[in-house]
Amino acid sequence: MSDLEPVLDHLRRDFGGAVGRLCDLLRIPSVSTDPAYKADVLRAAQWMVDDLKSMGFDAGLRQTPGHPIVVAHHAGPGDATDGNVPHIMYYGHYDVQPPDPLELWETGPFEPTIVEAARGPRVIARGAVDDKGQVMTWMEAFRAWIKVHGTLPVRVTVLLEGEEECGSPSLPGFLRDNREELQADICMVSDTGSWDLETPGATYMLRGMMYAELTLHGPSRDLHSGMYGGAVLNPINALTRILGQLHDADGRIQIPGFYDDVEEPSAAELEAWKGLGFDEAAFLGEIGLKTPTGEKGRTALERLWSRPTCDINGIHGGYTGAGAKTVIAAHATAKLSCRLVPGQDPHKVFAGLKAFLDARTPADGRWEFKTFSMSRAIRVPADSPWLQAAMRGLAAVYTKKPVLIGCGGSIPVVGMIQDTLGFDSLLVGFGLEDDRVHSPNEKFDLACFRNGMLSHAAILQQLADVARRPGA
Amino acid sequence: MSDLEPVLDHLRRDFGGAVGRLCDLLRIPSVSTDPAYKADVLRAAQWMVDDLKSMGFDAGLRQTPGHPIVVAHHAGPGDATDGNVPHIMYYGHYDVQPPDPLELWETGPFEPTIVEAARGPRVIARGAVDDKGQVMTWMEAFRAWIKVHGTLPVRVTVLLEGEEECGSPSLPGFLRDNREELQADICMVSDTGSWDLETPGATYMLRGMMYAELTLHGPSRDLHSGMYGGAVLNPINALTRILGQLHDADGRIQIPGFYDDVEEPSAAELEAWKGLGFDEAAFLGEIGLKTPTGEKGRTALERLWSRPTCDINGIHGGYTGAGAKTVIAAHATAKLSCRLVPGQDPHKVFAGLKAFLDARTPADGRWEFKTFSMSRAIRVPADSPWLQAAMRGLAAVYTKKPVLIGCGGSIPVVGMIQDTLGFDSLLVGFGLEDDRVHSPNEKFDLACFRNGMLSHAAILQQLADVARRPGA
Numbered sequence: 001m002s003d004l005e006p007v008l009d010h011l012r013r014d015f016g017g018a019v020g021r022l023c024d025l026l027r028i029p030s031v032s033t034d035p036a037y038k039a040d041v042l043r044a045a046q047w048m049v050d051d052l053k054s055m056g057f058d059a060g061l062r063q064t065p066g067h068p069i070v071v072a073h074h075a076g077p078g079d080a081t082d083g084n085v086p087h088i089m090y091y092g093h094y095d096v097q098p099p100d101p102l103e104l105w106e107t108g109p110f111e112p113t114i115v116e117a118a119r120g121p122r123v124i125a126r127g128a129v130d131d132k133g134q135v136m137t138w139m140e141a142f143r144a145w146i147k148v149h150g151t152l153p154v155r156v157t158v159l160l161e162g163e164e165e166c167g168s169p170s171l172p173g174f175l176r177d178n179r180e181e182l183q184a185d186i187c188m189v190s191d192t193g194s195w196d197l198e199t200p201g202a203t204y205m206l207r208g209m210m211y212a213e214l215t216l217h218g219p220s221r222d223l224h225s226g227m228y229g230g231a232v233l234n235p236i237n238a239l240t241r242i243l244g245q246l247h248d249a250d251g252r253i254q255i256p257g258f259y260d261d262v263e264e265p266s267a268a269e270l271e272a273w274k275g276l277g278f279d280e281a282a283f284l285g286e287i288g289l290k291t292p293t294g295e296k297g298r299t300a301l302e303r304l305w306s307r308p309t310c311d312i313n314g315i316h317g318g319y320t321g322a323g324a325k326t327v328i329a330a331h332a333t334a335k336l337s338c339r340l341v342p343g344q345d346p347h348k349v350f351a352g353l354k355a356f357l358d359a360r361t362p363a364d365g366r367w368e369f370k371t372f373s374m375s376r377a378i379r380v381p382a383d384s385p386w387l388q389a390a391m392r393g394l395a396a397v398y399t400k401k402p403v404l405i406g407c408g409g410s411i412p413v414v415g416m417i418q419d420t421l422g423f424d425s426l427l428v429g430f431g432l433e434d435d436r437v438h439s440p441n442e443k444f445d446l447a448c449f450r451n452g453m454l455s456h457a458a459i460l461q462q463l464a465d466v467a468r469r470p471g472a
Numbered sequence: 473m474s475d476l477e478p479v480l481d482h483l484r485r486d487f488g489g490a491v492g493r494l495c496d497l498l499r500i501p502s503v504s505t506d507p508a509y510k511a512d513v514l515r516a517a518q519w520m521v522d523d524l525k526s527m528g529f530d531a532g533l534r535q536t537p538g539h540p541i542v543v544a545h546h547a548g549p550g551d552a553t554d555g556n557v558p559h560i561m562y563y564g565h566y567d568v569q570p571p572d573p574l575e576l577w578e579t580g581p582f583e584p585t586i587v588e589a590a591r592g593p594r595v596i597a598r599g600a601v602d603d604k605g606q607v608m609t610w611m612e613a614f615r616a617w618i619k620v621h622g623t624l625p626v627r628v629t630v631l632l633e634g635e636e637e638c639g640s641p642s643l644p645g646f647l648r649d650n651r652e653e654l655q656a657d658i659c660m661v662s663d664t665g666s667w668d669l670e671t672p673g674a675t676y677m678l679r680g681m682m683y684a685e686l687t688l689h690g691p692s693r694d695l696h697s698g699m700y701g702g703a704v705l706n707p708i709n710a711l712t713r714i715l716g717q718l719h720d721a722d723g724r725i726q727i728p729g730f731y732d733d734v735e736e737p738s739a740a741e742l743e744a745w746k747g748l749g750f751d752e753a754a755f756l757g758e759i760g761l762k763t764p765t766g767e768k769g770r771t772a773l774e775r776l777w778s779r780p781t782c783d784i785n786g787i788h789g790g791y792t793g794a795g796a797k798t799v800i801a802a803h804a805t806a807k808l809s810c811r812l813v814p815g816q817d818p819h820k821v822f823a824g825l826k827a828f829l830d831a832r833t834p835a836d837g838r839w840e841f842k843t844f845s846m847s848r849a850i851r852v853p854a855d856s857p858w859l860q861a862a863m864r865g866l867a868a869v870y871t872k873k874p875v876l877i878g879c880g881g882s883i884p885v886v887g888m889i890q891d892t893l894g895f896d897s898l899l900v901g902f903g904l905e906d907d908r909v910h911s912p913n914e915k916f917d918l919a920c921f922r923n924g925m926l927s928h929a930a931i932l933q934q935l936a937d938v939a940r941r942p943g944a
Binding site: 207209211213218219220221223224225226227228229230231232233234236237239240241242243244245246247280283284287288289290291292293294295300303304307308309310311312313314315316317318319320323324325326327328329332333334335337339362363364372373407408409410 | 679681683685690691692693695696697698699700701702703704705706708709711712713714715716717718719752755756759760761762763764765766767772775776779781784785786787788789790791792795796797798799800801804805806807809811834836844845879880881882
């Protein structure tokens with residue numbers, strides 16, 4: 001019998017205990033964005049510290065300008081200085097979104113309730129999956145390993161923040177200030193989903209972003225459209241004319257040089273995505289649409305995972321209240337973001353956008369720019385030994401083969417860790433599409449919770465076998 | 473000596489009295505939009521009634537759902553039933569704009585002050601020109617005619633509203649309910665300007681308007697731009713693409729059939745406009761612009777007076793607050809107005825706009841429309857005997873030849889009178905570009921006030937000679 005089997009046995013036997021501990025944590029309303037919950041946020045952080053200490057972690061609360069960060073270390077099986085033991089960081093967050101609108105909850109958002117559904121039991125509460133439920137999948141795996149073997153098979157650092165749901169304002173500074181202490185080989189993040197209930201997966205691609213606000217200035221003041229209309233620059237007319245040229249008829253983005261550095265997915269990746277059987281009609285139907293849209297000659301998964309975008313996220317100018325006002329506005333503004341894919345440099349894309357706009361500036365027009373996000377796409381190479389170890393761990397638990405998943409969005413912490421600490425992340429999560437994250441009646445299927453715990457136990461063993469990077 | 477000369481003499485001798493009466497009226501803060509001034513608005517209406525009665529008019533206050541309307545009748549020289557005496561309505565308003573921002577006034581807005589300027593004395597007060605000063609130009613002409621000749625040379629109906637500065641909500645209903653009583657041959661409106669201090673003018677063209685709000689609906693809810701971007705309809709992107717096609721490279725509006733019914737100005741009109749010496753550089757410079765803009769091959773006055781426009785007056789969609797939000801909005805909205813010229817039907821233009829948009833609706837997109845204004849352009853034919861009479865009256869007073877002026881805006885009451893009462897209006901006003909209408913330190917040059925009184929006295933005589941329309 002391997003080292004893993006008794007750990008899995010223990011997890012199966014103690015599943016009721018694990019659900020109980022998750023419910024204890026879910027009862028703490030750790031809403032980070034609302035100051036009224038400040039003491040509760042602190043209580044959740046302390047709950048995590050206590051639980052980690054009870055397993056033998058060296059754990060503590062670390063002050064930040066906002067809510068505290070929990071840091072905990074476990075030396076693993078050997079001497080802490082043994083260079084051959086892989087060192088894994090586990091990142092998660094103990095804060096949750098506000099429960100509003102309260103009237104749409106069928107049970108109290110902080111009274112976790114087990115409900116039987118067609119697919120089996122689920123726990124309903126704010127944070128059930130995001131991120132308390134996911135965090136407890138690896139916490140329970142740690143607990144079982146330590147219970148059965150007296151230690152973990154790898155060296156572990158836990159990093160739990162309490163501000164993820166309000167933009168992680170304190171995290172970048174904390175990572176910078178604690179670079180040495182927070183070194184590891186790889187970071188494990190459980191904040192994503194499985195492909196479906198039976199098919200586990202690791203997310204290996206995240207798109208980056210260039211987010212800019214652009215304002216076109218025209219006349220020195222708002223004008224009466226009767227007295228001036230037809231003979232002066234109207235900045236809203238001009239802005240629509242210019243932004244209307246961002247895509248050609250085939251959905252290709254017209255920013256100069258935009259596609260120059262785009263890395264195409266490999267034939268093997270494209271083949272694998274085809275095999276996932278993505279249901280585009282269901283994807284569109286859920287949001288009231290029917291017609292596949294976007295860059296010509298690309299499948300929906302390609303468009304979502306491996307192709308860059310240019311979306312206007314907001315536009316405003318002139319009179320926007322009720323009724324009519326016959327004004328020619330002095331200026332008009334758009335917020336615009338490009339989702340970026342591996343190879344693209346956000347600064348180069350922004351320079352291209354400026355060139356695109358400058359080439360179309362109307363006579364007497366003047367641009368003003370602000371930028372908000374500038375992050376590169378993330379891609380963990382499919383042949384990364386850490387990723388392969390995670391996939392083997394998943395394969396040991398599920399009957400269906402694990403898949404590699406792309407993601408159209410960004411998970412900012414992954415970029416922060418890469419930029420500040422210098423190592424990659426593995427995104428192995430157990431959520432499902434219908435978990436109602438950030439919405440009323442958030443839930444986590446207990447089957448997902450159990451498979452997550454078992455998978456993390458198996459992944460721990462696989463990670464222990466990965467040869468450490470030279471010098472890391 | 474004609475009938476007119478002693479009237480003009482009387483006006484010249486009594487000019488001090490006329491200025492005093494104007495100042496009395498200006499001291500009443502008849503701000504119609506602010507309920508705090510309700511009693512003052514009523515006081516101004518009563519002041520007008522009393523003054524009209526003192527001249528022998530049959531004058532009274534008429535209740536409306538809002539502020540009262542003053543109606544007064546004078547039978548003129550003959551029997552009131554004499555079909556050969558022309559019947560002229562004089563329209564004006566006794567309410568004024570709020571004086572805000574108060575701190576920018578150099579003297580009290582309701583303490584009329586005579587100030588010497590380079591061009592001569594002027595009276596400074598809210599309403600100095602808009603519209604109390606202009607109304608008193610014809611009131612003083614009436615007074616002088618009656619004083620000198622015991623009567624007016626024409627039959628007169630006076631219509632003074634107290635809600636012009638808040639959109640004339642009660643006027644259309646009042647006109648409908650009093651159609652019979654308010655019949656006349658022509659309406660005289662003094663709410664416009666001279667071409668310049670020395671050159672009098674009658675405004676004979678006003679553009680009409682089609683004002684619509686259009687919303688493009690896409691997904692059934694706001695979407696996360698990472699999870700959906702690149703594979704779904706973005707209504708803001710689509711709206712800019714569509715509205716960006718409203719004009720071609722030459723500034724021609726692309727709405728189907730838009731120019732079909734546009735009446736071109738005559739060669740004589742174009743020649744006359746050229747002779748006005750419009751200073752386009754000064755017109756643009758005052759609003760911070762340098763470059764002539766608009767429909768190719770047209771002069772600025774043509775664009776402003778005789779060419780239709782399509783201006784987006786407001787646009788909004790998605791996130792418009794500070795910072796960034798990565799949203800794909802469910803819908804986007806624009807407010808759009810076309811200034812119309814003689815010949816164009818606003819309903820046909822709206823149908824054309826709908827056809828333009830429908831032809832470009834993106835897959836799964838849906839339009840929603842609202843309309844606010846639907847008014848035809850106004851054009852008094854240059855050979856109208858009433859207009860010619862007014863021009864002859866102006867010529868009798870000024871040394872420079874009076875000119876026919878176009879106007880890019882609309883004066884709603886002109887359309888209401890046309891639609892409800894069935895007769896045209898003459899727009900003969902004495903304001904100047906720099907009168908600061910609706911702004912702090914509103915003024916009326918006393919030279920304009922005097923020339924206005926003298927001109928109205930002369931116009932009254934000219935109107936008396938116009939043969940009445942058969943059956944009117």
